[in-house]
Amino acid sequence: xxxxxxxxxxxxxxxxxxxxxxxxxxxSWHMYFGTNRISNKFSxxxxxxxxxxxxxxxxxxxxxxxxxxYHIDANAWTTFGYGYIVTDGxxxxxxxxxxxxxxxxxERFFLKNKVWEFNFEHRYTLEQRFLDxxxxxxxxxxxxxxxxxxxxxxxxxxxxxxxxxxxNLQEDIFGQNRLYAALGINVTENLNLQLGYLKNxxxxxxxxxxxxxxxxxPDLRGVLKKKK
Numbered sequence: 001x002x003x004x005x006x007x008x009x010x011x012x013x014x015x016x017x018x019x020x021x022x023x024x025x026x027x028s029w030h031m032y033f034g035t036n037r038i039s040n041k042f043s044x045x046x047x048x049x050x051x052x053x054x055x056x057x058x059x060x061x062x063x064x065x066x067x068x069x070y071h072i073d074a075n076a077w078t079t080f081g082y083g084y085i086v087t088d089g090x091x092x093x094x095x096x097x098x099x100x101x102x103x104x105x106x107e108r109f110f111l112k113n114k115v116w117e118f119n120f121e122h123r124y125t126l127e128q129r130f131l132d133x134x135x136x137x138x139x140x141x142x143x144x145x146x147x148x149x150x151x152x153x154x155x156x157x158x159x160x161x162x163x164x165x166x167x168n169l170q171e172d173i174f175g176q177n178r179l180y181a182a183l184g185i186n187v188t189e190n191l192n193l194q195l196g197y198l199k200n201x202x203x204x205x206x207x208x209x210x211x212x213x214x215x216x217x218p219d220l221r222g223v224l225k226k227k228k
Contacts, residue, residue, distance in 0.1 A: 104127055124143075
């Protein structure tokens with residue numbers, strides 16, 4: 001009986017500790033990504049994400065992002081863009097956190113390569129973050145690197161994996177690390193769906209997130225040419 005009580009007390013202690021960091025919640029991210037080709041060299045990036053502390057409830061963050069892509073060639077391109085991010089940090093286990101509104105400028109460079117049937121994408125990002133916490137403002141700088149691998153299973157199904165590290169260019173250098181795995185479905189040539197799992201590591205907490213992503217990349221060059 002003592003052993004049973006000891007085990008129960010240990011489980012209870014672990015649960016309480018997990019609740020302090022919110023790590024006992026399985027959250028969800030609902031995402032849309034789009035790339036609209038408007039010429040041989042330029043395309044427009046659009047993105048919207050709704051992030052929740054729990055499954056489609058208990059709002060955490062709204063992220064809207066747009067950018068202009070310049071295509072150097074088929075395997076390399078750059079992006080210059082802007083992001084608007086609203087964050088609610090007042091989850092029940094973070095009563096002292098404050099909400100914030102962020103205006104973000106970002107620059108990205110992409111490289112693609114293929115090894116056998118494995119498609120790799122390297123994404124390098126610099127971010128200038130202008131944060132408003134209501135009672136104070138702050139400017140932060142950050143760089144990110146993401147290595148992504150896509151594995152086609154059939155013409156319809158594929159697997160997608162990535163790992164992305166965030167490095168702060170001020171104190172507390174390590175920002176976070178995101179490890180992701182998903183099953184994808186090619187609905188059409190320009191439309192795919194992904195259902196995945198994200199492990200989000202911070203210095204003092206680790207979060208589990210289910211992700212549902214829609215990617216739609218219509219080529220608008222023909223439409224624009226007809227209008228002209």
